Structures are given as C-alpha cells and as structure tokens.
Amino acid sequence: MARILGYIAASLDGFIATPDENLDWLMQQPDLDLGEHDYRHFIKTIRTVVMGRATYDWIERFPGPWDYADQRVIVVTSRPIENPKGPLETRSDLSALIDELRALDDGDVWMLGGGKLQMEFMARGALDEIEIYVISEIIGGGIPLFPATGARLSPKLISAQAIGPACARLHYRFG
Numbered sequence: 185m186a187r188i189l190g191y192i193a194a195s196l197d198g199f200i201a202t203p204d205e206n207l208d209w210l211m212q213q214p215d216l217d218l219g220e221h222d223y224r225h226f227i228k229t230i231r232t233v234v235m236g237r238a239t240y241d242w243i244e245r246f247p248g249p250w251d252y253a254d255q256r257v258i259v260v261t262s263r264p265i266e267n268p269k270g271p272l273e274t275r276s277d278l279s280a281l282i283d284e285l286r287a288l289d290d291g292d293v294w295m296l297g298g299g300k301l302q303m304e305f306m307a308r309g310a311l312d313e314i315e316i317y318v319i320s321e322i323i324g325g326g327i328p329l330f331p332a333t334g335a336r337l338s339p340k341l342i343s344a345q346a347i348g349p350a351c352a353r354l355h356y357r358f359g
Contacts, residue, residue, distance in 0.1 A: 186288040188234075190295045190302050190314030191226055192329070199326035200298055205242055209321045213350040221315070221353055230255055231291025234281070237261035239297025244269045255294075260301060282310045299330040306358060307335040313357050314339070320350040 193210055194200050201207055233255045235243075240259045243251075250270025257272040259265060260281065265274060275281040282305070285293050295302050295311060305311040316329070339356035347353055 185286055186232070186291065186293050187312045188285055188293045188295060188305065188310055189230075190311055190316075191223070192299075192302075192314070193317040193319055194329040195319055195321045195323045195326075197322045197324065198329050199323050200329050202323055202326040205327065209323045210319060212321050213319060213348075216319075216348060216350055218317070218347055218351070218353075221317075221347065226315075227255075227294075229292055230294040232256045232258065232285065232288060232293045233296050234258045234260065234285070234293060234301070235296040236298065236301040237263065238300070240265070240272075242297075278304060278308070282308060285310075298327060303330055303333050303335060306337055307333065309359060311358050313342070313355065316354045316356070317347075318352045318354065 192200060195209060202209065233252050235257070237259060240261070252270060257270065258281065259272055259274050260276070260278065261274050262276045265272070275284075295305060302311060302314070337358065339358045342355040342357050343353070344355070345353050
C-alpha cells in the first residue's frame with residue numbers, strides 16, 4: 185500500500201506563497217542545505233504526484249520542462265486541461281481517488297502544492313505523513329499553509345530539527 189505524503193515549505197508566519205503566488209522568499213536563504221531531506225532526494229522516492237488544479241495552473245504558467253516526467257501525475261479538477269504541460273491524468277471524485285491511491289503498490293504518493301487539497305486529504309484520514317520546512321522569513325501575508333476549514337486534527341510529531349540557522353524541519357504522522 186502506498187504512503188500518501190506531504191512535503192512543503194512555509195514561512196515563519198505560516199504562508200506558502202505571497203498574495204500574488206510568488207515564492208521568491210524561499211530564495212532568501214541561498215546557503216540553505218537540507219542534506220538528506222533535500223527535494224532532489226525526496227522526489228526520487230515518489231512514484232505518484234497528486235496536485236490540485238490551482239497548483240497545476242501555477243506550474244503551467246512557468247516556462248521550462250515538465251518536472252514530473254519520472255512520476256505518474258494526477259490533477260484533481262472538475263475542468264478539462266487543454267494541452268497539458270506534461271503527461272497527466274485528471275480526477276474529480278476525491279473519495280475514489282483516495283481508494284485508487286491506497287491500492288497502489290509501486291511507490292509513495294506526494295501531495296504537491298498548497299494546503300487546500302492536503303487539508304481535504306487530512307480531514308478524510310488519507311494523509312499519512314507531512315514534512316513541513318519552516319523557513320526563517322516573515323512575508324506578512326499570502327496563501328496560508330493550511331486554510332481554515334474547521335477540521336480539527338492531532339498529528340503526532342515524529343521529529344523536529346534545525347537545519348542550519350534558517351530552517352526547521354517538522355515531521356508529523358497522522359492516524
């Protein structure tokens with residue numbers, strides 16, 4: 185059975201992007217070295233990437249290659265995607281998708297992007313673990329790590345560690 189994982193960075197004040205969806209604040213720490221927790225290591229462990237439509241649209245706006253050629257990509261959307269940036273599948277039924285993902289046995293699943301879809305998975309008991317990289321930047325507003333949904337959850341802290349002077353890695357398990 186596949187594990188469904190979150191891996192995301194947030195500012196110290198709890199945002200994943202500025203109000204205009206900019207991530208430049210992440211680049212304010214040029215010497216940040218995540219070592220064994222680096223994205224390049226993480227993505228090699230992932231077989232399936234799941235993202236919401238807003239995240240796909242954000243990725244699609246940027247020039248450059250499709251970064252997920254080595255993974256199966258599923259976009260959760262109710263609207264068709266014309267001329268996709270790369271190979272992908274779409275799903276609109278979240279319950280059916282969760283069942284489908286749980287039946288996979290060829291590697292882990294990454295919930296890519298913002299907290300909205302991650303919160304949907306958490307509220308349904310379908311997110312197994314999440315790594316949150318809290319970056320020492322206060323950006324003053326923007327897109328929250330987790331939108332207010334009314335869901336109350338109590339994940340278990342697996343580990344917390346400082347990574348250099350500008351990052352804290354928080355690793356949680358659900359269930």
